[in-house]
Amino acid sequence: MSKTDITPVRTERRDAAENRQRILKAAHKLFEEFGVENVSMNQIATEAEIGPGTLYRRFRNKSELCQELIKDHLDLLFDGIETYMNENRDEPPRERLKGLLRLFIRFREMKAQLLSGVEESASPARKRPLSQNPVYNELHKLFVELLDEIAASEPSRSPAPNSVFKADVLMMALLRDSYHFQRDVRGYAPEMILEQLILTFLPEE
Amino acid sequence: MSKTDITPVRTERRDAAENRQRILKAAHKLFEEFGVENVSMNQIATEAEIGPGTLYRRFRNKSELCQELIKDHLDLLFDGIETYMNENRDEPPRERLKGLLRLFIRFREMKAQLLSGVEESASPARKRPLSQNPVYNELHKLFVELLDEIAASEPSRSPAPNSVFKADVLMMALLRDSYHFQRDVRGYAPEMILEQLILTFLPEE
DNA sequence: TTGACAAACGGAGATGTCTCCGCTTAAATA
DNA sequence: TATTTAAGCGGAGACATCTCCGTTTGTCAA
Numbered sequence A, B: 001m002s003k004t005d006i007t008p009v010r011t012e013r014r015d016a017a018e019n020r021q022r023i024l025k026a027a028h029k030l031f032e033e034f035g036v037e038n039v040s041m042n043q044i045a046t047e048a049e050i051g052p053g054t055l056y057r058r059f060r061n062k063s064e065l066c067q068e069l070i071k072d073h074l075d076l077l078f079d080g081i082e083t084y085m086n087e088n089r090d091e092p093p094r095e096r097l098k099g100l101l102r103l104f105i106r107f108r109e110m111k112a113q114l115l116s117g118v119e120e121s122a123s124p125a126r127k128r129p130l131s132q133n134p135v136y137n138e139l140h141k142l143f144v145e146l147l148d149e150i151a152a153s154e155p156s157r158s159p160a161p162n163s164v165f166k167a168d169v170l171m172m173a174l175l176r177d178s179y180h181f182q183r184d185v186r187g188y189a190p191e192m193i194l195e196q197l198i199l200t201f202l203p204e205e
Numbered sequence C: 001t002t003g004a005c006a007a008a009c010g011g012a013g014a015t016g017t018c019t020c021c022g023c024t025t026a027a028a029t030a
Numbered sequence D: 001t002a003t004t005t006a007a008g009c010g011g012a013g014a015c016a017t018c019t020c021c022g023t024t025t026g027t028c029a030a
Helices: A015-034 A041-048 A052-058 A062-087 A095-111 A112-119 A134-153 A163-174 A176-185 A191-200 B014-034 B043-045 B052-058 B062-087 B091-112 B112-119 B134-153 B163-174 B175-187 B190-201
Strands: none
Touching: A015 A062, A015 A112, A015 B043, A041 A052, A052 B014, A052 B134, A062 A095, A062 A112, A095 A112, A095 A134, A095 A163, A095 B043, A134 A163, A163 A176, A163 A191, A163 B163, A163 B190, A176 B014, A176 B091, A176 B163, A191 B091, A191 B163, B014 B043, B014 B052, B014 B062, B014 B112, B043 B052, B052 B112, B062 B091, B062 B112, B062 B134, B091 B134, B091 B190, B112 B175, B134 B163, B134 B175, B163 B175, B163 B190, B175 B190
16 A cells, blocks of 8 residues: 555646646656756756746645655555565564664665655745654654564563654654764764664663 | 854954944844744844845854854853763763753753754755754763763673764754654653653663 | 055845746536 | 636746855055
């Protein structure tokens, strides 16, 4: 089941649907050529031969546009995650969490630009909180489930940390700013980041 | 010792120094009246009766301006932290870390707007990484020291997590986006966030 | 005091995001 | 098919960040 659909309530008018395609095609082309960061909404509108107003009617900002472009890949990611979770349902939860993190980090590496585009705060002002991004909601839910399972499976040594909070912090560490900070400034390789995350969030007793 | 000074190498020309004061005064007034978020660099320039070029010559962006405005308060914070650390040097490190976090979170609550302004990504494009902000470097250093001390004081049960990494993740959780997410979306009170951070990063055995 | 010059000024304008609103048009309805 | 109407279009323009560069001015050395 696709979790990232944003199905329009009513079917689009024919011209609107065509414009949507023109936009996606133009964006894809420009992103490919100049990189997501270096392409402005204006450029996309020009390339698609439509007015800026039309562009913004379809996509409220570049983040939404990126989300649309990455949707299929995201669906694949979540399919992969579901498969992994099913195939490994007998593994201990900490192992599954690690696998889950690995899948996401791999995805992050492959789709770095678009995914960063999705996370972009859009306009400096009215930025919506993380919580509104379905991608991260979905991931967060999985983290919470696994963390709860881990907490339950281990002898409760101290008041169990709130899994929702812990998952939030973990998510933050996977977000663009944090992740690329680790990569580019600290110089950690992806696998190293994964290791450190596990050590940080799941210290073995 | 002040750690947040950005002392100009050469003394400013008299007119430049005066303009700097006009800018700070104007910014303070406007921030007070409309809130940091809702004040543009243009407004500040107008209020200070200078051109935009002059404003940008003094402060490359709003973040730097906020940093200047909050400097004195930050110095007080770090003085307070130093005092606290000295007075509690015999407490166990985890206790000191908790105290440190509490001091910072209190500061964050009191100076929310300006501190958020400091953290602002400035322009969506060329945002400099966290690592360039002296405030966070300073804090990060303290965290690393304490985490190292904690790791050393406890029986090494498993490969010790890299304190630098752990401190990075902890910092992320204290940053504007994450902190206000916890406050506004999750509805946690500051003291609750503190508790959760401790539980997450310093699980008792 | 005066002349030279680096520093500072300021505003026009490049570029970007995003909205508003009068006109156009696809498509549901009679 | 003709009519209606809401969805869609597109560009002007409000506002924001930030730069460039010709002009002005403080400062220092002579």
